Amino acid sequence: MNSDKTPLQIRQMIRRGEHNANTSGLAQGFVQGNLAIMPQEWANDFLQFCQLNPKPCPIIGMSSTPGEFMLPDLGEDLDIRRDIPKYRIYEHGIMTQELNDVSDVWRDDLVTFVLGCSFSFEEALLADGLEIRNITEGVNVPMYRTNIECRPAGRFSGTTVVSMRPMKAADAIRAVQICTRFPSVHGAPLHLGDPSQIGITDINTPDFGDAVTINEGELPVFWACGVTPQVAIEQAKPPFCITHSPGHMIVTDLPNSRLAIL
Known part of the structure; x- marks a missing residue:
């Protein structure tokens, strides 16, 4: 794992094809972001959808003009493509x-949204001595x-x-x-305990990512997730969209401490 690299070094490795996990x-110490x-x-409807659903869709950055793919506010030489x-x-x-x-499919009318990611608060949990099972097991x-409905906005629901x-x-x-201090990266959990109460039928078969071990005496703890926009995109059916693949984020130069409420 390249945990000792700077965000810029990690982005350069990704750009060169040296990291695709x-x-x-x-x-x-740095913020990671989901992508839409x-x-x-379609951008105004999506912006309103995010504003009405800040838990799963907290905006931490967006392009200033359509077609813009360099996002200097989020990182040095950051090319979102x-x-x-x-x-x-x-x-x-x-x-x-x-x-x-996605350079070959890029268009001049595209608007980029970068949304807060739970990977950012994982650091605060680890610093407090809490285990993050997916990191321990080296999986997504x-x-x-x-079944938790988002508030609809325009064509998105x-x-x-x-x-x-x-x-x-x-x-x-x-x-x-701890996570209550980080509203820009999903904040406190939405649910603790029985997965069926939020419509999850099989905790050992996730819809995205990888299953992890749940030991005896442990509760599953659920946070709102930035993959939520992908479900909204599936329903809204815009003619063209680009997202991140779940777990594969944009690593920014923003320090996690900037997003914390002290």
């Missing part, structure tokens, strides 16, 4: 391909579709996707206290 645990890119005519390990392309709500570089965090980390009850309470 998930980004959990990389560039400790769509045509300008090439600096994520894996992208997903959606056409009319259907994922048609995954790519390591498990993510699930739920859908249900919330959550990420899950198993914890003992006392650790879960501490995690709530």
